[in-house]
Amino acid sequence: MEHDYSEPENMPSHAEVVQRQSNSYMVPLAIVIAGVLIAGAVFFSNSRSSGDLGNAPAQGQQQPPSAQAADISKVNIAGHPFIGNPNAPVTIAYWYDFQCPFCKRTEQTVMPQLINEYVKTDKVKIVYKDFQFLGEDSQTAGLAEHAVWEIAPDKFYQWHSAMYEKQDNENSGWGNRADILALTSSLGIDSTKVGQLMTSKATEYQKAIDADKAEGISMGITGTPGTIIGKQIIEGAQPYSVFKQLIDITLQGK
Amino acid sequence: MVFQTIQKVFQKPSYMLIALVTSGAVFAFATWLPNIRLLIGVLGSPDIAFSDKLELPINLIGSIATNFTVLAASYTIAIAILFGMDVAMVVYFLRRRIKDAEQGEIATGFLGLGSGVLGMGCAACGSFLLGTVLSLFGASGILALLPLKGKEFGILGVILLSLSVYLTARQIQNPAVCNINN
Numbered sequence: 001m002e003h004d005y006s007e008p009e010n011m012p013s014h015a016e017v018v019q020r021q022s023n024s025y026m027v028p029l030a031i032v033i034a035g036v037l038i039a040g041a042v043f044f045s046n047s048r049s050s051g052d053l054g055n056a057p058a059q060g061q062q063q064p065p066s067a068q069a070a071d072i073s074k075v076n077i078a079g080h081p082f083i084g085n086p087n088a089p090v091t092i093a094y095w096y097d098f099q100c101p102f103c104k105r106t107e108q109t110v111m112p113q114l115i116n117e118y119v120k121t122d123k124v125k126i127v128y129k130d131f132q133f134l135g136e137d138s139q140t141a142g143l144a145e146h147a148v149w150e151i152a153p154d155k156f157y158q159w160h161s162a163m164y165e166k167q168d169n170e171n172s173g174w175g176n177r178a179d180i181l182a183l184t185s186s187l188g189i190d191s192t193k194v195g196q197l198m199t200s201k202a203t204e205y206q207k208a209i210d211a212d213k214a215e216g217i218s219m220g221i222t223g224t225p226g227t228i229i230g231k232q233i234i235e236g237a238q239p240y241s242v243f244k245q246l247i248d249i250t251l252q253g254k
Numbered sequence: 255m256v257f258q259t260i261q262k263v264f265q266k267p268s269y270m271l272i273a274l275v276t277s278g279a280v281f282a283f284a285t286w287l288p289n290i291r292l293l294i295g296v297l298g299s300p301d302i303a304f305s306d307k308l309e310l311p312i313n314l315i316g317s318i319a320t321n322f323t324v325l326a327a328s329y330t331i332a333i334a335i336l337f338g339m340d341v342a343m344v345v346y347f348l349r350r351r352i353k354d355a356e357q358g359e360i361a362t363g364f365l366g367l368g369s370g371v372l373g374m375g376c377a378a379c380g381s382f383l384l385g386t387v388l389s390l391f392g393a394s395g396i397l398a399l400l401p402l403k404g405k406e407f408g409i410l411g412v413i414l415l416s417l418s419v420y421l422t423a424r425q426i427q428n429p430a431v432c433n434i435n436n
Contacts, residue, residue, distance in 0.1 A: 105320055220291065232295050236288045239316035249296075249306055 084125035095131040098141035102237040130212040137175035147197035277338030329408040336415035
């Protein structure tokens with residue numbers, strides 16, 4: 001835009017000057033708005049109360065316990081599926097949903113390395129905690145998981161991995177009861193028994209699934225995958241180097 | 255012409271440096287954001303070695319490959335680059351003391367960044383920040399109605415920032431001057 005101020009009548013009016021001055025506030029105002037939005041969102045995401053996931057709620061969700069700081073020593077691990085030496089110096093609690101694509105990434109890119117380097121060397125024990133929230137197939141998988149752990153704990157990790165190998169898009173094909181039982185059978189696990197337990201112990205298993213999720217929320221797990229190592233939470237599918245670093249820090253503290 | 259203006263700005267090493275530093279900061283923020291609590295916990299812990307405190311932020315940057323969908327990673331990188339360019343071009347523009355110009359395009363740039371940040375998130379958890387902000391108003395379910403679950407805001411951020419770069423380049427190209435009539 002060109003302005004010709006050679007003639008008095010072309011000089012900017014008072015209104016125009018005021019407008020330009022007000023325009024000059026747009027930049028700092030935009031910065032302030034963006035900064036407040038970002039800071040506010042970060043602040044509130046750190047301090048928000050449990051139960052707010054913005055996704056489909058689990059069936060029969062219980063009232064979550066009050067919030068507490070993440071601490072592996074306070075995680076309920078009794079009776080939960082796990083891999084590794086029961087007396088390993090470091091315990092990792094790992095929350096997941098069987099339909100979560102980022103849990104699949106963690107399962108396929110992080111867990112093999114973690115197991116080779118730390119679980120097989122008796123340094124780490126991984127405890128599996130349900131955070132099934134992505135739909136009916138997730139809940140069904142959770143029930144099957146508890147049944148598999150009950151009758152074939154030695155094949156639990158193989159079954160858990162196979163479930164992620166088979167994962168497709170959320171609630172869009174593979175993953176119903178028949179699919180899961182067929183996969184279970186293909187791994188040499190008594191799928192008839194698993195199916196029976198999924199029915200006869202459905203209430204008990206669902207209660208445990210819901211309790212795991214509520215516990216995770218109370219400790220600050222806001223989505224899947226979520227991992228607690230020591231007093232730190234790893235959110236999302238982070239690189240193996242992050243897990244390795246936190247495990248090493250925790251081992252040094254032992 | 256706009257491309258030539260952009261080239262002119264970034265031929266100067268100082269503006270390239272501004273762009274790189276700003277882009278790097280935005281990119282790092284995007285990868286650190288999902289684990290900001292972890293970062294704060296580790297950086298603030300007296301029991302953790304300084305070397306570990308330096309190492310964790312670097313390790314978390316790798317999450318661009320693990321914790322983002324291809325779409326989200328693409329617009330995150332695009333937003334970081336565009337915002338860096340935008341800031342450098344605005345500095346160039348302001349340094350030339352061109353006061354009599356519209357500043358809407360600068361505001362557009364920051365709105366673009368804000369939109370992009372709100373759109374950041376993962377496929378499973380949807381739009382991370384936007385879900386957080388909307389949940390304050392009990393409206394987080396709105397995201398589920400969107401086809402890309404909130405990632406539209408990331409795409410919008412790229413569009414706004416591209417527009418801002420374009421407008422700033424135009425402004426640099428056509429500075430407001432006072433005509434001297436002979």
